Amino acid sequence: MGGAAGVGPAFELVDVVEERGGSRVLDGVSVTLPAGGITAVMGPSGAGKTSLLRLLNRLDDPSSGEVRFLGRPVRDYPVRELRCAVGFVFQTPVMFPGTVADNLRRAVELSPSGAAAGAAAGWIERLLEAVELDGDYGARDADRLSGGEKQRVALARALATGPQVLLLDEPTSALDPEVAERLLATVSRLNAERGHTVVMVTHRLAEARQHSAFAVMLEAGRVVESGATTELFERPRQARTRAYLSSAG
Amino acid sequence: MTLGPGLTLLAQAGAGAGAGAGAGTPPVDVSWVELGLAAGLVLVAMGVSSWQRLGLTRGFAVGAVRAVVQLLGVGYVLVYLFAANRWWLVLLALLVMLAAATKTSTDRVKERRRTIVPIAGVAMLVGAGVTLAYVDAIVLRPGEWYDPRYLVPIFGMIAGNAMNGAALAAERLQSEMEARRGEVEAYLALGAAPARASAEPVRRALTAALIPSVNGLAVVGLVALPGMMTGQILAGSSPLLAVRYQIVVAFMLAGAVAITSAIVVLWYRRTFFTAAEQLVARGPG
Ligand SMILES: Nc1ncnc2c1ncn2[C@@H]1O[C@H](COP(=O)(O)OP(=O)(O)OP(=O)(O)O)[C@@H](O)[C@H]1O
Ligand SMILES: [Mg+2]
Numbered sequence A: 001m002g003g004a005a006g007v008g009p010a011f012e013l014v015d016v017v018e019e020r021g022g023s024r025v026l027d028g029v030s031v032t033l034p035a036g037g038i039t040a041v042m043g044p045s046g047a048g049k050t051s052l053l054r055l056l057n058r059l060d061d062p063s064s065g066e067v068r069f070l071g072r073p074v075r076d077y078p079v080r081e082l083r084c085a086v087g088f089v090f091q092t093p094v095m096f097p098g099t100v101a102d103n104l105r106r107a108v109e110l111s112p113s114g115a116a117a118g119a120a121a122g123w124i125e126r127l128l129e130a131v132e133l134d135g136d137y138g139a140r141d142a143d144r145l146s147g148g149e150k151q152r153v154a155l156a157r158a159l160a161t162g163p164q165v166l167l168l169d170e171p172t173s174a175l176d177p178e179v180a181e182r183l184l185a186t187v188s189r190l191n192a193e194r195g196h197t198v199v200m201v202t203h204r205l206a207e208a209r210q211h212s213a214f215a216v217m218l219e220a221g222r223v224v225e226s227g228a229t230t231e232l233f234e235r236p237r238q239a240r241t242r243a244y245l246s247s248a249g
Numbered sequence B: 001m002t003l004g005p006g007l008t009l010l011a012q013a014g015a016g017a018g019a020g021a022g023a024g025t026p027p028v029d030v031s032w033v034e035l036g037l038a039a040g041l042v043l044v045a046m047g048v049s050s051w052q053r054l055g056l057t058r059g060f061a062v063g064a065v066r067a068v069v070q071l072l073g074v075g076y077v078l079v080y081l082f083a084a085n086r087w088w089l090v091l092l093a094l095l096v097m098l099a100a101a102t103k104t105s106t107d108r109v110k111e112r113r114r115t116i117v118p119i120a121g122v123a124m125l126v127g128a129g130v131t132l133a134y135v136d137a138i139v140l141r142p143g144e145w146y147d148p149r150y151l152v153p154i155f156g157m158i159a160g161n162a163m164n165g166a167a168l169a170a171e172r173l174q175s176e177m178e179a180r181r182g183e184v185e186a187y188l189a190l191g192a193a194p195a196r197a198s199a200e201p202v203r204r205a206l207t208a209a210l211i212p213s214v215n216g217l218a219v220v221g222l223v224a225l226p227g228m229m230t231g232q233i234l235a236g237s238s239p240l241l242a243v244r245y246q247i248v249v250a251f252m253l254a255g256a257v258a259i260t261s262a263i264v265v266l267w268y269r270r271t272f273f274t275a276a277e278q279l280v281a282r283g284p285g
Helices: A049-056 A079-085 A100-110 A114-119 A123-130 A135-139 A147-160 A177-194 A205-211 A229-234 A239-248 B006-015 B032-051 B057-084 B087-107 B116-140 B148-179 B181-189 B199-219 B227-234 B239-270
Strands: A009-020 A023-034 A038-042 A064-069 A086-089 A165-169 A197-201 A214-219 A222-228
Touching (some): A023 A064, A023 A222, A086 A147, A177 A205, B032 B057, B057 B148, B116 B148, B199 B239
């Protein structure tokens, strides 16, 4: 699935509608998310942020409209390949039973190059290092980690399948500000050093402002505004964006 | 394994036939008067209920009448079946038993999806059918393969156990898939196949369905004398022969439950995923 960072957008959504239980969760969303950078998806609770993110690696399919990844409709990719290439970190991390190393092993087995990656010595340590966890975390019981540690393991697990894109759904919402800040610094570093495209849902405006280059403002299932983060924060074109930025800020 | 002349004794036990065979003393006959006397014991239960105001008095009365009517009905059906002795009538009777077992097992699954009914039905048809065919054609080998004196009671036991296995398997898979929704979806999000993503719920559902069989094998004869064996002994059969039949039955039930619950779990699991390997939306579907 080649497609180098910076060449063309990572995702394009065209007139996407998603209906759930009779109501429109996403109501005609058209937006382009750039490759290679960090995109923040913002908006009030219930705006459809999680719903949008889930379309990007086909945890859900839209009722109508099209989602494209690297120029191709997501439906055209073998779904497991797409999901290996587009990692997802949930709002509340779910650990598999066993140790941290068990968690990473199960993920690496699922990657296209799983066998090779698993055979290379020290791969667990390298993954843990990428998310700034000590090597001896491998032997720890995953279920007994703190929320922030679990979120890092979830991140490492997503990295284990060798993704180009990381989707993060409010990865810091359950963490205290300091731990949250450190996790985002890690995400920024992964983006800068490894070129991972990151799409991150957040409702902490400071987070979006500091860490993202591109931002999408969502409300009631519609895109209110999208563009460069600095533009959006300093010169919002829409009254709804201004209202949201001042109320939630 | 040859069970020799014991076959006729199983037939008596299964049919509840009154006449004794050469092997032992003829069993005691139960007349209508004696049945009436036995009803006195239900009156005792009703007495306890009304004394302690359990609200079960009426339930006992209705239940006792139902038991008499149902069992008499089954008795007459069996008498007719044995007299007619036609293979297609026997198979028809087995299918009716299977349908009743399917209904009972799927009624027990809470918040069931409609798809569970055909799944449980086919799983029991295969699980119970294969086991019955094996026991009939390879282990017991009666003179006529369709002899209702063997097929009907044996299939009754098999279907009853397969029914419990199917119900436990479906119920447990449903609750595990709900409780582990996050874990299953985390696997899917990593690019796992649905089979990998649901491996743990499947394992747990199968374990739940098979545990009664394992326990049943371990305690048989210690905690409870099985009904069939008791029936044979009451009908005048030698306990050692009755025991051999019971061993066959115990093994056969384990096999039937394993086949049925494996089919239920592996097939029912598929209904939790879409063609694009997504979890289907919550709720009945
Ligand atoms: N499976 C579903 N069935 C019915 N309604 C749903 C379903 N999933 C989401 N919704 C509804 O869709 C809307 C958008 O949900 P979504 O989770 O995308 O919002 P969100 O922007 O992520 O909110 P939050 O910030 O609270 O996480 C909500 O009103 C939600 O109740
Ligand atoms: Mg959300």
